[in-house]
Amino acid sequence: MVDNIGSYSCQKYNFAGASSASGEDGIMKEQDRLLPIANVGRIMKQILPPNAKISKEAKETMQECVSEFISFVTGEASDKCHKEKRKTVNGDDICWALATLGFDDYAEPLKREILS
Amino acid sequence: MRQAGTYSAILWGGLSGRRGGPHCLPLARIKKIMKKSGDDVKMISREAPIVFSKACELFIEELTQRSWMVTMQGKRRTLLKEDVASAVIATDIFDFLVNLVANNSCNSMDNPDQEINIRSKLI
Numbered sequence: 005m006v007d008n009i010g011s012y013s014c015q016k017y018n019f020a021g022a023s024s025a026s027g028e029d030g031i032m033k034e035q036d037r038l039l040p041i042a043n044v045g046r047i048m049k050q051i052l053p054p055n056a057k058i059s060k061e062a063k064e065t066m067q068e069c070v071s072e073f074i075s076f077v078t079g080e081a082s083d084k085c086h087k088e089k090r091k092t093v094n095g096d097d098i099c100w101a102l103a104t105l106g107f108d109d110y111a112e113p114l115k116r117e118i119l120s
Numbered sequence: 121m122r123q124a125g126t127y128s129a130i131l132w133g134g135l136s137g138r139r140g141g142p143h144c145l146p147l148a149r150i151k152k153i154m155k156k157s158g159d160d161v162k163m164i165s166r167e168a169p170i171v172f173s174k175a176c177e178l179f180i181e182e183l184t185q186r187s188w189m190v191t192m193q194g195k196r197r198t199l200l201k202e203d204v205a206s207a208v209i210a211t212d213i214f215d216f217l218v219n220l221v222a223n224n225s226c227n228s229m230d231n232p233d234q235e236i237n238i239r240s241k242l243i
Contacts, residue, residue, distance in 0.1 A: 075157035106213035
């Protein structure tokens, strides 16, 4: 009985299945899972008035939010592909997922930008 | 062969003129983050990270603008991470970020009462 519980615990916390981008026991290095703070900061600065300041922590929080956004939308797009028995996630799927998740406002500017 | 969808046609039509052009965000990094989102994300088309590059820009712009409104309400000129957290909590489509910003707030908080306030907002 005790042995079963022990082995269950081991299986529960086994991350060996997850592929690793850069070693370190399946944990992705910071620079791999976030977009560069300089790029993120620049986009933030461009949308704000000239006298606005942005704290470093705010930029870091935004980095985390963007990565979560990418994962969230990709997950939805990937589910759609899976259901339709397709292997490749394409631009259509991303646009569809954005609309499904409430980001339909992005569709028009996306189309305009891509066509320009 | 699958017929190209509306967006694929638009994308390829537009991209042929912009091939190799500068993007705001690094496409390889976006692709890495996409792959990490799930085990079943195996193959990603060439234009998907490009679509995301623009979508992320729009996302950052929207969240930044909403955060800035909170900053101004506080009569400040420096956008803080707490302003980002407030904007997330106040916006329905950013619900998926609620746990992320709550974790960030809790880690740096000295006052346990503040923690209770934020948690009660999330319920």
